[in-house]
Amino acid sequence: MLAEFSVRSINAIRPDIAAIVDEHIDEMLARGGPLDLVQAFSLPVPSRVICEILGVPYSDHTFFQETSQNLVQAESPEQAIESVGLLIAYFDELISACLKQPGAGMIGRIATEHVATDRLAKHELIMNALMLLIAGHETTASMITLGVITLLAHPEQLAELRGDEALVGPAVEELLRYLSIADIAGTRVAVADVEVGGITVKRGDSLVVSHSLANRDPSAFTDPDTFDIARGSRHHLAFGYGVHQCLGQNLARAELQIALPALFSRIPDLRLAVDRSDLVLRDGGTVQGVNELLITWGAEA
Numbered sequence: 001m002l003a004e005f006s007v008r009s010i011n012a013i014r015p016d017i018a019a020i021v022d023e024h025i026d027e028m029l030a031r032g033g034p035l036d037l038v039q040a041f042s043l044p045v046p047s048r049v050i051c052e053i054l055g056v057p058y059s060d061h062t063f064f065q066e067t068s069q070n071l072v073q074a075e076s077p078e079q080a081i082e083s084v085g086l087l088i089a090y091f092d093e094l095i096s097a098c099l100k101q102p103g104a105g106m107i108g109r110i111a112t113e114h115v116a117t118d119r120l121a122k123h124e125l126i127m128n129a130l131m132l133l134i135a136g137h138e139t140t141a142s143m144i145t146l147g148v149i150t151l152l153a154h155p156e157q158l159a160e161l162r163g164d165e166a167l168v169g170p171a172v173e174e175l176l177r178y179l180s181i182a183d184i185a186g187t188r189v190a191v192a193d194v195e196v197g198g199i200t201v202k203r204g205d206s207l208v209v210s211h212s213l214a215n216r217d218p219s220a221f222t223d224p225d226t227f228d229i230a231r232g233s234r235h236h237l238a239f240g241y242g243v244h245q246c247l248g249q250n251l252a253r254a255e256l257q258i259a260l261p262a263l264f265s266r267i268p269d270l271r272l273a274v275d276r277s278d279l280v281l282r283d284g285g286t287v288q289g290v291n292e293l294l295i296t297w298g299a300e301a
């Protein structure tokens with residue numbers, strides 16, 4: 001695992017994450033509702049955090065937020081290819097600059113320690129940085145937004161969560177299980193014939209593993225379609241399984257554990273400004289979510 005994503009490194013940046021969260025809530029409170037939670041909070045918070053970890057200038061965020069969104073939610077192969085090309089060119093330039101003069105964050109560190117010393121090819125750092133930037137944006141952003149919707153839909157559990165800090169960790173795990181936003185991110189190729197549920201998967205066959213089906217399996221979770229923050233769902237598969245399970249899971253957990261309680265404690269009467277039945281779910285891409293969530297608070301306008 002990259003040192004920047006270990007439990008120890010992520011714990012060390014928790015105060016920084018909390019400061020970024022607070023700054024965005026301050027801005028939301030100063031603007032007043034109704035506003036779009038996705039643009040005001042869910043997207044910029046993980047975006048700022050991953051930029052700091054990677055050493056990507058946040059001033060370029062409009063470019064890479066839009067381009068990674070065009071990639072993750074691409075409507076055609078051409079759009080996906082064009083977006084990847086733009087991001088590769090962006091990182092190529094950034095890493096070239098780090099090779100001339102030591103740069104910040106993980107990219108700066110790896111460029112100096114590994115690329116400049118020919119231990120790693122430049123294109124490998126480009127592709128890894130690209131994957132981390134994209135993965136660090138849309139996923140946690142979707143979890144924050146859908147997490148807010150889910151908690152507001154379960155007011156008794158939200159009230160319990162507000163009153164008991166010890167419930168934050170279990171509540172985040174249950175949200176991860178229940179929402180399974182990266183449903184089809186787990187892709188595998190069988191290296192040998194294997195029988196799964198009475199069906200033989202042949203060596204060389206490719207498989208898409210649905211995390212939401214696994215996370216709603218009644219033999220693993222009692223009453224799986226019920227949202228229950230007290231169920232203790234730590235063994236869910238929302239981050240995948242095995243050597244390729246999510247590299248950013250410690251970061252994602254920390255962001256959710258900090259962002260969700262902060263939103264509900266600093267804006268105690270936070271509520272949806274639209275009817276839940278009118279919410280439009282994304283109908284494509286690899287990360288489930290909504291592209292906009294109007295919220296409000298305080299007295300009715």
Ligand code: HEM
Pocket residue numbers: 050131132133135136137139140143181182185186187211237238239240241242243244245246247248249251252
């Ligand atoms: C709540 C947020 C997130 C969810 C639900 C999520 C989910 C997933 C899933 C299901 C996989 C596939 C695992 C497998 O194939 O077994 C994955 C892989 C990955 N994720 Fe995440 N992820 C999240 C956040 C992040 C963040 C914040 C980062 C990085 C900053 C990240 C980086 C990665 C990377 C690099 C991989 C590929 C790992 C590999 O192939 O070895 N993810 N994630």
